[in-house]
Amino acid sequence: MSRRRLGYLFKHAQLRLTRLTGPALEPLGIDGRELAVLTVLDARSPVSQQQAAQELRIDRTTMVAMVDALERKGLVARRPHPDDRRKNAVELTERGRDVLTRGAAAVEEAERAYLEPLTEDERRVLRAALDRLATDED
Amino acid sequence: MSRRRLGYLFKHAQLRLTRLTGPALEPLGIDGRELAVLTVLDARSPVSQQQAAQELRIDRTTMVAMVDALERKGLVARRPHPDDRRKNAVELTERGRDVLTRGAAAVEEAERAYLEPLTEDERRVLRAALDRLATDED
DNA sequence: CACTGATCGTCAGTAAGACTGATGATTACC
DNA sequence: GGTAATCATCAGTCTTACTGACGATCAGTG
Numbered sequence: 001m002s003r004r005r006l007g008y009l010f011k012h013a014q015l016r017l018t019r020l021t022g023p024a025l026e027p028l029g030i031d032g033r034e035l036a037v038l039t040v041l042d043a044r045s046p047v048s049q050q051q052a053a054q055e056l057r058i059d060r061t062t063m064v065a066m067v068d069a070l071e072r073k074g075l076v077a078r079r080p081h082p083d084d085r086r087k088n089a090v091e092l093t094e095r096g097r098d099v100l101t102r103g104a105a106a107v108e109e110a111e112r113a114y115l116e117p118l119t120e121d122e123r124r125v126l127r128a129a130l131d132r133l134a135t136d137e138d
Numbered sequence: 139m140s141r142r143r144l145g146y147l148f149k150h151a152q153l154r155l156t157r158l159t160g161p162a163l164e165p166l167g168i169d170g171r172e173l174a175v176l177t178v179l180d181a182r183s184p185v186s187q188q189q190a191a192q193e194l195r196i197d198r199t200t201m202v203a204m205v206d207a208l209e210r211k212g213l214v215a216r217r218p219h220p221d222d223r224r225k226n227a228v229e230l231t232e233r234g235r236d237v238l239t240r241g242a243a244a245v246e247e248a249e250r251a252y253l254e255p256l257t258e259d260e261r262r263v264l265r266a267a268l269d270r271l272a273t274d275e276d
Numbered sequence: 277c278a279c280t281g282a283t284c285g286t287c288a289g290t291a292a293g294a295c296t297g298a299t300g301a302t303t304a305c306c
Numbered sequence: 307g308g309t310a311a312t313c314a315t316c317a318g319t320c321t322t323a324c325t326g327a328c329g330a331t332c333a334g335t336g
Contacts, residue, residue, distance in 0.1 A: 012272035134150035
């Protein structure tokens with residue numbers, strides 16, 4: 001049996017993760033990407049859209065669409081940034097904070113189930129390895 | 139600093155991998171997914187499109203498009219399957235085998251560079267962990 | 277102050293990837 | 307022989323994420 005390529009392993013490892021986190025977040029009306037945006041907006045507030053985009057390494061135009069969606073759902077609000085009129089200060093609404101709290105717990109639980117087939121040691125090494133592999137030293 | 143979520147880590151670990159394997163395969167005119175298809179077709183020949191699709195866990199209709207592309211590039215040929223006239227026996231052309239050989243070497247080398255920041259131990263554990271995480275026990 | 281260049285948010289258009297659902301041809305079941 | 311399942315295909319759709327352009331605003335220079 002030939003050893004599978006890393007690309008295959010990553011793709012399907014990620015697919016299985018999505019199959020767990022997706023349904024866990026679905027009752028809250030968001031997906032994993034939106035939860036990530038909520039997390040950054042909450043932690044770094046008040047933050048411009050581009051700062052948040054850089055934090056998550058997503059495109060600036062993608063962030064526009066994400067904030068659009070979250071705003072439509074009433075989870076965030078665009079406000080004029082105090083220091084710079086070009087920027088939006090994007091803030092979580094009360095409901096946004098609630099969804100963030102519950103979403104974080106749901107994902108935590110889903111990740112626990114996801115990692116269940118691994119030993120404690122493997123989980124630790126996996127996380128450390130991914131951390132380094134995900135970082136470009138460009 | 140808050141621990142990043144698995145979804146983020148997987149996404150960006152995969153992005154960096156693609157940034158290495160993509161250019162490595164580019165001179166051959168294929169991408170990683172096409173190389174994977176060539177690999178399966180070569181190992182299991184003669185194989186129907188759906189068998190190959192199942193092997194790689196991609197959709198049957200996606201496989202049609204992949205074989206279309208590979209056929210256009212002269213790397214594979216659809217032939218009537220000896221046992222079942224519904225099936226195509228998809229086979230590598232001579233040039234397809236050459237591209238597979240050189241592509242496999244190129245990806246091997248790219249993966250080596252990709253894993254360079256990890257210790258030998260970490261590489262072993264990572265692979266074992268991904269293997270299990272990528273497998274649905276459904 | 278006036279100019280130049282950069283930054284921020286936005287929008288339109290596009291491209292890749294992968295799906296659903298339908299179809300015709302063929303095969304297997306009984 | 308008739309019904310159900312399988313294979314490859316196609317059209318259409320959906321998601322994700324991009325490029326390139328735009329107006330508005332800011333920062334630095336002289």
